[in-house]
Amino acid sequence: MIRFAWLQSRTQTLVAAFVLAALAVVAAITGIQLSHLYATLVAHCHTGCDLATSQYLSHDQVMARALDLIAQAAPALIGLFWGAPLIAREIETGTYRLAWTQGVSRSRWVIIKLAVVGLASATLAGLLTLTITWWYGSVDKLTTTPYAVFDRRDITPVGYAVFAFAAGALLGTVIRRVLPAMAATLGAYVAARVGTALWIRPHLLSPIQTTLSLRGAGPTGQAHLGVGSQNGGAVTLFAQGDGPHNSWTLSSHLLDSAGRQPTTRQLAAFLHDYCPNFRGPGAPPPSGQGVVQVVGPDAGRPCLDQAAKAFHLLVTYQPADRYWTLQWLETGLFVALALVASAGCYWWATHRTS
Amino acid sequence: MTMAIEAFGVGRRYGRRWALTDCTLSIPAGRVVGLVGPNGAGKSTLLHLAVGLLEPSAGTISVLDQGARSGPSQLERIGFLAQDSPIYARLTVAQHVRMGQLLNRTWDAAFAASRIKNLGLDPSQRAGTMSGGQRAQLALTLAVAKRPELLVLDEPVAALDPLARREFLQTLMEIVAVEGVSVVLSSHLMADVERVCDYLVVLVAGRVALTGDVDELLALHHRLTGPRRDVARMPAHQLVIEQSHVDKQTTLIVRSQEPILDPVWNVTPVTLDDLALAYMRQARDSAGPSSNGLELAR
Known part of the structure; x- marks a missing residue:
């Protein structure tokens, strides 16, 4: 049965392997150029590095965009084109009547198909993410933090791909038609990814909280403080802070000296008392839609100093050294979901499919 | 006496609709049995139940004196040719033969090879590009080469033109004569049944209206x-x-x-x-x- 599963999925696997190989070659050539460029332009640069850095970063933007897109899309494509049709196509074209009346039990047939193509999915996603993570190695260091590309580097794409495949297989078995199953798979995949990023990933490990002093804080720096209005609304105090270098800031908000979050009214009262310059309509230049107009350090210094005395910032974040723990946890979560979906697919195919 | 298919009060429901209700019948083995009935009589459902593709919602069904869903060894005893001869459009003739070999311990490779040769099928041709008659012949070859004790054919010639139909039934009769395999063949066309069958079961609305030796x-x-x-x-x-x-x-x-x-x-x-x-x-x-x-x- 394993050899038949291979026979059936050979073409798609070879096509994928070919695309992967071509991509790897292109990535290898451009990646080596890139790291050479990094070594000559950036690595030994000590002063006035901006020009060198931007020259280095603009070197291969097409490749960078393409690889980022592939990293983002590959798991979904695996779910759509390998997962959804796995059993749906057999049902839609009627070949299940041929497949499930050979001398191999249906349970065995389903398990082996899931295992063989699922393993191929994991391998493909693994090699892809290996290539892409390697290529991006030095670029990421300059342009972003590890958490910002958490779902496109290292091992999480493997978890996503395995999940997308299994979800596709399950939905295909239940829906019994390839195209609707593909649409449903895309929906389920996007929902799972967005849901995880918004509601689960921040809480996989209980985040660390720290308080930041606002003394000396201005519109820039680790803690930002300013007065302004948003969308032309009332003038208020804005503050935001980041966790330590390369950490993932989940939230930050103002606390008063008693450790409570000030209400809008309290803030208005504070501004009334200490920042009379900013009171009244039009006192700060009205900002554009959705933009926070932060008043510069000179004009509002006394006001900001008062604010720094009255308030501090509470920052909630995941520290940089948890990156790999979170990578493993999220990958594990998606692999577990994939196993659940596979079990569902197996049950449905053996019990509910005619 | 071994029974090819034996059903007691078998029913099968799809959602709320019953495709087959309270079907009780005995189809003897060692015969070429024509299962005849109007469209919607439940012939396909009955045969799907017999080969284990479906599970009965009510009653019991056994094939060759064993439960229809008693595992892979039971599957090997039955050669099933589903309606419209499903085959993998993207696999070649040779790959279909390979499939049969990989999935059936009882596979007769020599038989399959000689049949493909006699039929004049090109082993490297993709099955999706074959004519309806060739598809049916390939599917029959797959069903027979696993050396089953019972061949179950669901409307095997319904979609074929008269020439292909005649050729298919001719092939089937040769196989029956040489291999001595039991056959249950469903059809809504009496002419086909008359040509090849020596035993008749008439099924109407899930019930047996007539059964017996043709002569x-x-x-x-x-x-x-x-x-x-x-x-x-x-x-x-x-x-x-x-x-x-x-x-x-x-x-x-x-x-x-x-x-x-x-x-x-x-x-x-x-x-x-x-x-x-x-x-x-x-x-x-x-x-x-x-x-x-x-x-x-x-």
Whole structure:
């Protein structure tokens, strides 16, 4: 049965392997150029590095965009084109009547198909993410933090791909038609990814909280403080802070000296008392839609100093050294979901499919 | 005696709709059995239940004296050719043969190779590009090369043109003659059944309307033509299956163990087609009195 599963999925696997190989070659050539460029332009640069850095970063933007897109899309494509049709196509074209009346039990047939193509999915996603993570190695260091590309580097794409495949297989078995199953798979995949990023990933490990002093804080720096209005609304105090270098800031908000979050009214009262310059309509230049107009350090210094005395910032974040723990946890979560979906697919195919 | 298919009170429901209800039948092994019935009679459902693709919602069904879903060794005993001969459009003929070999321990590679050769199929051709007749022949080859004890064919020639149909049935008869395999073949066309089958099962609305050896059935039934007569006055041993009256003439199909001696009747033999149709009508009329209420009252 394993050899038949291979026979059936050979073409798609070879096509994928070919695309992967071509991509790897292109990535290898451009990646080596890139790291050479990094070594000559950036690595030994000590002063006035901006020009060198931007020259280095603009070197291969097409490749960078393409690889980022592939990293983002590959798991979904695996779910759509390998997962959804796995059993749906057999049902839609009627070949299940041929497949499930050979001398191999249906349970065995389903398990082996899931295992063989699922393993191929994991391998493909693994090699892809290996290539892409390697290529991006030095670029990421300059342009972003590890958490910002958490779902496109290292091992999480493997978890996503395995999940997308299994979800596709399950939905295909239940829906019994390839195209609707593909649409449903895309929906389920996007929902799972967005849901995880918004509601689960921040809480996989209980985040660390720290308080930041606002003394000396201005519109820039680790803690930002300013007065302004948003969308032309009332003038208020804005503050935001980041966790330590390369950490993932989940939230930050103002606390008063008693450790409570000030209400809008309290803030208005504070501004009334200490920042009379900013009171009244039009006192700060009205900002554009959705933009926070932060008043510069000179004009509002006394006001900001008062604010720094009255308030501090509470920052909630995941520290940089948890990156790999979170990578493993999220990958594990998606692999577990994939196993659940596979079990569902197996049950449905053996019990509910005619 | 081994039974090819034996069903007791078998029913199968799809959602709320019953495709087959309370079906009880015995189909003997060692025969070429024609399973005949109108569209929607539940033939496909019954055969899918027999080969284990479906599980019955009610009752029990056994094939070759074993539960239909008793595992891969049972699957190996049955060669199934589903309706429209499903094959993998993207696999070649040779890959289909390879599939049969990989999935069946009992696979007869020499038989498969010689059949492909005799049929003139190109092993490197993709199955999706073959004609309907070639597909059916390939599917039959796959079903037979696993050396089953029983061949189950679901409407094997329904989609074929007359020439391909004749060739397919010819192949089937050769295989039956040489390999001695039992066959259950469903069809809604009597001509096909008449050509190859020696045993007939007529299924109407999930119920067996008629079953028996073809020669015996033909010997048992007679067409009587004579002056108009009330069927109530027929002798008890002559069971009237169908009657039609025109002016002064009555035509009957009767079942009788004894010869018809009454000289008023002109007795002629019935064809298998007549017989199956007569029983189908009878079963339909007795099953659905509401639909004929008007006709009877008139």
